[in-house]
Amino acid sequence: MGEVMTLQGKSAIDLKAAGTEIPAIAAVPEAPLAMPVQSLDAGGIVALLRGLFGTAGRVVKH
Amino acid sequence: MAQGAHLLLLRTLAVTLPVLAGGGAAALFLQYSSAGGLTPYAFISAALLTLSTAWLAWGAALSLIGLWPARGRAPSTAPIQGKTVVLMPVCNEDPAPTFARVAAMIEALKSAPAEVDFAILSDSYKPEAIAGEAFWYNRLLAETGAEGRLFYRRRTKNTGRKAGNIAEFFRKSGAAYDYALILDADSLMEAETIVEMIRRIEADPKLGLLQTLPTVVRAQSVFGRAMQFAAAFYSPVFARGLARLQGTAGPFWGHNAIVRTRAWAAACGLPELDGPPPFGGHILSHDVVEAALLARAGWTVRLDPDLGGSYEEGPESLIEHAKRDRRWCQGNLQHSRIVPAAGLLGWSRMSLVLGIMAYVAPVFWAGFLISSLLDRATLPPPDYFPDPHQFFPVFPSDETAKAIGLFIGIIGLLIMPKLLILFEAALTDRLLAFGRPFSVTVSALADLLLSSLIAPILMAFQSRSVFQVLRGADGGWPANRRGDARVTVMEAFETCHFMVSIGLVGLFASGYFIPELLPWLVPVLGPMILAPFLIAWTSRSAKGSAIFATPEERVTPHILARHDAILADWGQAADDAANATPSEGRGTADA
Numbered sequence: 001m002g003e004v005m006t007l008q009g010k011s012a013i014d015l016k017a018a019g020t021e022i023p024a025i026a027a028v029p030e031a032p033l034a035m036p037v038q039s040l041d042a043g044g045i046v047a048l049l050r051g052l053f054g055t056a057g058r059v060v061k062h
Numbered sequence: 063m064a065q066g067a068h069l070l071l072l073r074t075l076a077v078t079l080p081v082l083a084g085g086g087a088a089a090l091f092l093q094y095s096s097a098g099g100l101t102p103y104a105f106i107s108a109a110l111l112t113l114s115t116a117w118l119a120w121g122a123a124l125s126l127i128g129l130w131p132a133r134g135r136a137p138s139t140a141p142i143q144g145k146t147v148v149l150m151p152v153c154n155e156d157p158a159p160t161f162a163r164v165a166a167m168i169e170a171l172k173s174a175p176a177e178v179d180f181a182i183l184s185d186s187y188k189p190e191a192i193a194g195e196a197f198w199y200n201r202l203l204a205e206t207g208a209e210g211r212l213f214y215r216r217r218t219k220n221t222g223r224k225a226g227n228i229a230e231f232f233r234k235s236g237a238a239y240d241y242a243l244i245l246d247a248d249s250l251m252e253a254e255t256i257v258e259m260i261r262r263i264e265a266d267p268k269l270g271l272l273q274t275l276p277t278v279v280r281a282q283s284v285f286g287r288a289m290q291f292a293a294a295f296y297s298p299v300f301a302r303g304l305a306r307l308q309g310t311a312g313p314f315w316g317h318n319a320i321v322r323t324r325a326w327a328a329a330c331g332l333p334e335l336d337g338p339p340p341f342g343g344h345i346l347s348h349d350v351v352e353a354a355l356l357a358r359a360g361w362t363v364r365l366d367p368d369l370g371g372s373y374e375e376g377p378e379s380l381i382e383h384a385k386r387d388r389r390w391c392q393g394n395l396q397h398s399r400i401v402p403a404a405g406l407l408g409w410s411r412m413s414l415v416l417g418i419m420a421y422v423a424p425v426f427w428a429g430f431l432i433s434s435l436l437d438r439a440t441l442p443p444p445d446y447f448p449d450p451h452q453f454f455p456v457f458p459s460d461e462t463a464k465a466i467g468l469f470i471g472i473i474g475l476l477i478m479p480k481l482l483i484l485f486e487a488a489l490t491d492r493l494l495a496f497g498r499p500f501s502v503t504v505s506a507l508a509d510l511l512l513s514s515l516i517a518p519i520l521m522a523f524q525s526r527s528v529f530q531v532l533r534g535a536d537g538g539w540p541a542n543r544r545g546d547a548r549v550t551v552m553e554a555f556e557t558c559h560f561m562v563s564i565g566l567v568g569l570f571a572s573g574y575f576i577p578e579l580l581p582w583l584v585p586v587l588g589p590m591i592l593a594p595f596l597i598a599w600t601s602r603s604a605k606g607s608a609i610f611a612t613p614e615e616r617v618t619p620h621i622l623a624r625h626d627a628i629l630a631d632w633g634q635a636a637d638d639a640a641n642a643t644p645s646e647g648r649g650t651a652d653a
Contacts, residue, residue, distance in 0.1 A: 020196040023203070026214040028181055033236030033323065035229055037331040038355055043404035 069309050072127055073409075076307055079123040083475065084116030090468040095437060097461040103437035110430040117423040118475040120416070121300070125479035128303025129486055134368050138261040142176040144240030146260055146320070151227045153185040153220065155247040157194035158632060159625075161202050163250050166624040168206045170253035176260050179239070181213040183227050185220035192216065201632070224316070225332055225348035236323045240264075246317035249276070252371030252621045259320045259369065268310075270325035270361025271353065274372035275301045276318040279614050279622060283547040285600035286378040288512050291505055291610035293376070295496065299483045301367040311357040311409040312365045316349035318372045322361070326352075329359035335399055339536035340392045347393025350417055351400055354410035373614070373622065378547030379601040380516060381557050384523040391421040391527040392536070424521040425528050431586065439575045480510065495613035505610050515596060518589045522561035547601050554597035565590030 088108040095104040148167065152160055164180055171178050182199065186192050199214045206212065217230060228244060236242075241263055243256060255274065263269050275297060281290040304313065330352045335342045345351050353363045377383040394417040401414045484506050487493035496502045555562070565587045572583050589596060604610065614622065 020193070020200055022196050022199060022214055022216075025203075025209055026199060026212075028213045028215050028231060028235045029238040031235050031238035033232055033327045035233050035236070035327040035331045037333050038329065040333055040335070040351075040400050040403040042402040 069307070072306055076120070076123045076127060076303075079126075080116035080119040083119035083122075083471075084112040087115040087468060087471065088112040090464050090471075094461040094464040094468065098441045101437050101440055103433045103440065107430050107433040107437055110426045110433065114423055114426040114430055115472060115475065117419055117426075118472065120419075122475050122479050124300050124303035124307075125296075125482060126303070127306050128299040128301065129482055131486075131490055132302055132305075132368060135262075135366070137258060138265060140261060140265065142257070142260050142264060144260065144264055145177045145179070145238070146241040146243060146256075147179045147181055147235075147239040148243045148245060148256070149181050149183055149228060149231060150245045150247060150249070151183045151185065151224050152195070152247045153224075154188050154191040155186075157191065157198045159629060160247050161195075161198040162625055162628045162632060163248075164212070165202055165206060165628045166621055167251065167253070167256070168202075168208050168212065169624060169628075170621055171256065174253050174257050176257050178243075178256065178260075179211045179213065180208065181215070181231060181235070183231055184214065184216035185223070185227050186216060187218075187220070222332065222334075222344050223346075225345065225352070229331065232323065232327050236327050239323050241320050242323050242326065243320045244317055246374060248375040249318050250279075250373040250621050250625060251318060252619065255369055255371035256320075262366065263320050263322060266362065268360075268362045269322065269364060270329070270356040270359075271312075271314055271319055271321045271363045273312060273314055273319040273363070273365045274369040275365070275367045276315070276372045276374040277370075277612075277614060278376040279373045279612075279619075280375050281378060282603050282605045283378045283601050284512075284604045285380055285383070285516075286376060286547060287604050287607070287610040288509055288600070289376050289383075291496075291612055292509050292513070294612040294614070295487065295502075295506070295509075296480060296483050298367055298492075299479075299486060301365060305365045305367050307409075308363075308365060309407075309409055310362040310364075311407045311413070312353065312363040313413060314349045314353035314356075314363060318374060321356075325356060325359070325361045329355045329361065335396070338534075340531045340534060341396055341399055345393075345400070346396055347390060347417070350394075350397065350413055354400070354403075354406050354414065357407045357410050358405045371619065371621070373619070379549050380519060380523075380597045381549055381554065381601075382547070384520075384527075384557070387421075387520075387524060388527045388530075391524065392531050394418050394421055395528065395531045421524055421528055424524040428521055428525045431583075435572060435576060435579065435583075438579055477510065480506065495616070497608055497611045497616065501608045501611065508609055512600070514585070515589050516600070518586045519558070519561065519593045519596065521586075522558070522564065522590055522593075526560065548603075549598050549601040551594045551598040554594040554601075558593040558597060561590045561593050565593075 088111055091108050091111050092100070092104065095101075095107070148164075150160070150164060161182070164182065168180060182195070184192075184195055186195060195214070195216070199212075203209060203212055215231075217227060220227065222229060228242075232242075241260060243251070243259065245251070251274075259272055259274070263272050278290040278293045281287045332345050332348055332351065332355075334344055337343070356363050377386055397414045397418055401411050401418075406414075484493075484503070487496075487502070488499065493499060493502050496505070568583065569580075569587045569591065572587075573580055618626070
């Protein structure tokens with residue numbers, strides 16, 4: 001946020017925009033919420049079939 | 063009848079109709095083909111026809127189930143306890159119209175009996191877009207006085223695209239809110255709708271996500287207005303059908319929906335699939351998966367089609383539509399990795415499969431056409447004297463009536479839902495909101511004609527997308543172009559010359575080998591050959607025409623009018639900002 005941008009050959013309003021900083025008041029609230037990554041691993045029968053057909057390695061990365 | 067039994071009955075009906083229609087079509091086709099002798103191609107054709115017809119019949123079943131009107135929910139007046147945040151993810155969008163949407167909604171919610179904050183979540187990486195967002199954020203803040211209620215943050219790395227953008231907000235700020243209304247950069251919602259959604263989700267502690275049916279607005283081209291009319295006129299009935307089948311595993315379309323923050327955070331952390339795109343990597347069509355994950359965690363996901371006041375914009379040309387479809391195709395085919403995930407509800411799996419079918423069905427149709435032609439072309443010549451001692455010739459039985467019956471049945475499945483919806487609209491007075499009955503009837507007929515003409519073009523685009531994905535080509539995330547719909551014939555030709563070539567080859571080959579089938583093929587091959595002209599013609603402006611008029615065009619909804627007024631008020635500055643932002647690469651975060 002608020003980083004320096006390069007705008008070449010733009011109008012006055014662009015330059016004004018380019019010089020505009022995002023004020024501190026814009027910052028989103030600090031109120032963390034845990035969001036655990038979910039598993040999308042296949043269920044039992046499908047996992048078994050995949051094992052039989054040699055594709056058991058296709059698992060989901062966490 | 064108990065609610066569970068009622069749902070089971072409707073779902074059984076919805077599944078039975080496609081099974082019967084698909085089976086019936088295959089039986090008729092095989093009877094017709096058997097007259098001249100069955101080739102292996104006939105069996106392939108029958109299998110493909112079964113699946114294609116079943117897909118058509120699924121749409122017809124949805125319309126039948128949604129045909130009768132729903133009882134409206136009584137609006138609640140209960141005081142709202144929870145705090146809501148409206149999330150607007152953006153990615154290199156034209157900032158003035160986007161921020162004007164936020165301004166209109168902040169203004170509309172000023173006296174609402176709910177505590178609602180706004181957060182613009184930027185994934186923009188183009189300097190012009192970043193500069194524009196900073197400028198318009200400050201102006202928005204100054205004009206609305208929404209200090210402490212209007213936030214802006216930009217990620218420097220857009221991991222996980224829109225889903226990752228929203229997840230990042232939840233991880234950092236989710237605990238500050240009870241509910242989050244997820245929008246797209248082109249979304250607009252009436253304050254009354256937002257408040258009603260908050261009330262509904264608050265009233266049902268099991269409700270994890272509440273989806274509205276967004277109405278497409280602001281289309282100007284022939285194509286855009288035809289799609290807008292079809293969406294406004296037919297979608298409410300299809301959506302009602304879908305809602306009656308949803309149980310606790312309804313749909314999520316990625317935006318214009320409210321979620322319970324703690325449910326979302328607990329259930330919707332998306333993993334990255336192993337392997338490279340298109341089947342691995344980040345989950346592209348994340349919304350269906352998020353709905354499935356919420357339902358798996360025991361939360362209700364619900365579509366309430368009765369909620370009005372929810373708007374979005376659509377593509378203005380067939381090319382923009384095809385570009386969006388390419389993304390959705392890749393995302394939906396990627397779901398084949400997710401269908402077997404442990405613990406998903408059966409209906410969630412069904413939704414994932416239906417999403418895949420939406421893109422595979424056109425390939426089945428194309429495959430059916432090709433294999434049927436091969437079947438006819440490879441038929442042995444009729445043997446009139448199978449027994450060398452017979453005196454009189456044996457003529458093959460004429461099964462033409464079965465072919466005609468099959469054709470009528472398939473056309474019926476295509477037209478019947480639209481015809482029934484036209485009657486439903488006339489009987490319930492819904493039709494009058496679209497204009498005079500004569501104009502609406504002409505619009506419905508024009509939609510039928512136009513959709514028949516562009517169906518082969520869409521089939522060609524979608525089939526190409528499916529083959530691209532299957533051979534491992536990652537379509538990336540090409541940006542949508544809003545506005546600037548006009549496409550020239552040459553621009554269209556550059557995009558669709560492959561289908562022109564296929565159409566011409568198909569026409570000459572069938573004319574040479576099986577000329578008797580040519581009249582059946584012209585409705586498919588003709589539009590493919592003429593695609594550049596059709597694409598260019600449908601991108602022309604049709605603003606203000608009574609044909610394809612929608613209720614929102616005839617009486618501008620309050621929130622759209624306010625958005626227009628704010629943009630006009632920002633006029634000079636908006637023009638300057640637009641000049642600063644090149645149209646190329648303007649895109650949306652997702653849909």
